[in-house]
Amino acid sequence: MTTISKSKCGKCGNAFNDDKLYFQKHSGVKFCEECFIKDTKRKIRKNLGKDILKNHITIAVGISGGKDSLVMAYVLNEFFKQIPNSKIIGIMVNEGIEGFRNDGIEKGIKFCEKFGIEYHIATFSEYIGANLDEIVNIAKEKNMTMNPCSFCGVIRRKILNRVAIEKKCDYLAIGHNLDDISQAVMMNYIEGDIKKLAILGKSSNSDKFVKRIKPLSKIPENEVKLFADILKMDYHKAPCPYSCLSYRSEVSDIIDMLEEKHAGTMYSIVAGYERLLEHLEVPGDITLCEKCGEPSALKICKVCSFLKDLGLEKNSKF
Ligand SMILES: [Zn+2]
Ligand SMILES: [Zn+2]
Numbered sequence: 001m002t003t004i005s006k007s008k009c010g011k012c013g014n015a016f017n018d019d020k021l022y023f024q025k026h027s028g029v030k031f032c033e034e035c036f037i038k039d040t041k042r043k044i045r046k047n048l049g050k051d052i053l054k055n056h057i058t059i060a061v062g063i064s065g066g067k068d069s070l071v072m073a074y075v076l077n078e079f080f081k082q083i084p085n086s087k088i089i090g091i092m093v094n095e096g097i098e099g100f101r102n103d104g105i106e107k108g109i110k111f112c113e114k115f116g117i118e119y120h121i122a123t124f125s126e127y128i129g130a131n132l133d134e135i136v137n138i139a140k141e142k143n144m145t146m147n148p149c150s151f152c153g154v155i156r157r158k159i160l161n162r163v164a165i166e167k168k169c170d171y172l173a174i175g176h177n178l179d180d181i182s183q184a185v186m187m188n189y190i191e192g193d194i195k196k197l198a199i200l201g202k203s204s205n206s207d208k209f210v211k212r213i214k215p216l217s218k219i220p221e222n223e224v225k226l227f228a229d230i231l232k233m234d235y236h237k238a239p240c241p242y243s244c245l246s247y248r249s250e251v252s253d254i255i256d257m258l259e260e261k262h263a264g265t266m267y268s269i270v271a272g273y274e275r276l277l278e279h280l281e282v283p284g285d286i287t288l289c290e291k292c293g294e295p296s297a298l299k300i301c302k303v304c305s306f307l308k309d310l311g312l313e314k315n316s317k318f
Contacts, residue, residue, distance in 0.1 A: 010067050044216065045079065059231070063111070063134055065107040070233050088173075092122070177224050182255055
C-alpha cells in the first residue's frame with residue numbers, strides 16, 4: 001500500500017495531499033487550490049489598479065477561446081460585475097482558418113453565455129474583404145511573400161481596436177501572460193530593437209487607439225493553465241496551423257531553462273524592462289499611416305500597402 005504524504009498549504013495552513021498542492025518555486029510557497037485561485041485573483045487585481053477598477057468603465061476583452069483569454073475574461077468579469085455601471089464585452093475575431101478557428105470561437109461563445117458576458121464576433125471578411133485562408137491563396141497566386149502569422153496578428157489587433165472603439169470601450173484587454181511578455185522583451189533585446197522595445201511598453205495617446213491593458217502580465221503561463229484546469233474551464237488547445245514561431249520558441253526555451261535553474265527569472269526580465277521603460281522615449285520620428293492611422297515608418301504602412309497589392313484595398317475598412 002502506498003501512502004500519499006500530506007503537507008500544509010502555506011496560506012491557509014490546512015493539510016492537503018501533496019498532489020493537491022502547487023509549489024510556487026520563486027516564492028517557496030505551497031498553495032492549496034482555493035488559496036491559489038484567491039492569490040492569482042489578488043495579483044491580477046493589483047496589476048489592474050484602482051484607475052481601471054472603478055465605476056463607468058467598459059473593457060473590451062479579446063477572446064480567442066484559449067486558456068489565457070478565458071482566464072482573463074473570467075477574472076475581469078468577476079471584478080466588474082460587482083462595480084456599478086461597469087462591464088466587460090468579449091470580442092472574438094474569426095480570421096477564417098479552416099478547421100481551426102471555429103472550435104475556439106465555439107468555446108468562446110459557450111464561455112460568454114455561461115457567465116452572462118456580452119460578446120461580439122468580428123470577421124476578417126467583414127473588415128478586409130477576405131479571410132486568412134483566401135489571403136494566403138491570393139498571395140501565393142500573385143507570388144507575393146507573406147508571413148501569415150505576423151499578418152494575421154496585425155489584422156487581429158486592428159480589428160480588436162476598431163470594435164473596441166465602436167463599442168465605446170475605455171480599455172482593450174489582451175491575454176498576454178508573463179511568459180509572452182518576457183519573450184517579447186528578450187527578443188527585442190537580442191535584436192537590439194530599441195524602438196520596438198519602447199513601443200511594446202507604451203500606449204499610444206491617439207484617440208484612434210483604445211488603451212491596451214494586459215491583466216495577466218504578472219502571471220506565468222503554467223499558473224494560467226493551472227487556474228483554468230482547477231476551474232475546469234473548457235478552452236481551445238490546438239495550435240494554429242499557420243503557427244511559425246520558431247525564433248520565439250528558441251527564445252522561450254532559453255528563458256525556460258534559466259527559470260528552471262533560477263526561479264523568478266521571468267519576473268526579473270519584466271521588472272527590469274519596466275524600470276528601463278521609464279527612461280525610454282517613444283521615438284519621435286514615428287509617423288502615422290495615412291490610410292489606417294497606425295504608427296508606421298512609411299506614409300502608408302506595410303499592412304495597408306500589402307492589402308493594396310493583394311487587390312483588397314477597396315474592400316478594406318482600414
Ligand atoms: Zn490554502
Ligand atoms: Zn495602414
